[in-house]
Amino acid sequence: MPLVAAAVCPHPPLIVPEVAGAAAPELDDLRAACDAAVARLCASGARSIVVVGVDDRSADLDHPFRGSFAPWGLPLEVRLGDLPDGRVGTDGLPLSLLVGAWLVRRRPVPGGGAMSWRMKTVGADEPAERCAAWGARLGSNHPWGLLVMGDGSACRGEKAPGYADPRAEAYDAGVARALADADTDALLGLDPELSAQLMVAGRAPWQVLAGAARTAGGDWRGELRYHAAPYGVAYFVASWERS
Numbered sequence: 001m002p003l004v005a006a007a008v009c010p011h012p013p014l015i016v017p018e019v020a021g022a023a024a025p026e027l028d029d030l031r032a033a034c035d036a037a038v039a040r041l042c043a044s045g046a047r048s049i050v051v052v053g054v055d056d057r058s059a060d061l062d063h064p065f066r067g068s069f070a071p072w073g074l075p076l077e078v079r080l081g082d083l084p085d086g087r088v089g090t091d092g093l094p095l096s097l098l099v100g101a102w103l104v105r106r107r108p109v110p111g112g113g114a115m116s117w118r119m120k121t122v123g124a125d126e127p128a129e130r131c132a133a134w135g136a137r138l139g140s141n142h143p144w145g146l147l148v149m150g151d152g153s154a155c156r157g158e159k160a161p162g163y164a165d166p167r168a169e170a171y172d173a174g175v176a177r178a179l180a181d182a183d184t185d186a187l188l189g190l191d192p193e194l195s196a197q198l199m200v201a202g203r204a205p206w207q208v209l210a211g212a213a214r215t216a217g218g219d220w221r222g223e224l225r226y227h228a229a230p231y232g233v234a235y236f237v238a239s240w241e242r243s
Helices: 017-042 095-105 128-136 168-181 184-188 192-197 203-216
Strands: 003-009 048-055 065-068 077-080 116-123 144-149 220-228 235-242
Touching: 003 017, 003 095, 003 203, 017 095, 017 144, 017 220, 017 235, 048 095, 048 203, 065 095, 077 095, 095 116, 095 144, 116 203, 128 203, 144 203, 168 184, 168 203, 168 220, 168 235, 184 203, 192 203, 203 235
Parallel strands: 003 144, 048 116, 048 144
Antiparallel strands: 003 235, 065 077, 220 235
């Protein structure tokens, strides 16, 4: 069965209010946009959702999933899925998937326990063609959705993690257009070398999305729900659905 919907969200640890502390209101709009995108995804008719995020290697993670925000100063554990005897299939989720799990646990899922979840990492240095091929193989035997976690450039100003790079704004504007237009060609055209120089964490996951949508076929429509760089890092929230 084909992909029926997708959502794109960023994964800054400060999206968690308890991590952000007094600065939490600064990302209220981002949280609201992520909540809306995830809710739309869960209401799309998908019976399973694959959460994809960047890590140092590509891997299919074992269910169920657990991680903690302790490295970011908050002893908050997030679980997604359980086994009767309490065993954990994957312990220590990377940040991208940890925030993804946190987002999906924030709201009740339509259908309750009928929704199943898979989690997969994609290596930050995977070439575009391998990302696309990997996305093409993500199909399921029932309608499924994709939650794609990834940040844009981290070079949007002198206080940004990567300092200021004059190429960053144009790069991020191109990503915003591609997500708004559900433009798979534009996403697959993102240059891995330039993306790495701009400290982009979303390039490989976005190209997985492009490969999955292209393989699903048909026409897609996109909605860009959020695009800003509040801390010198570009964050995007988008929803994709079949036309």
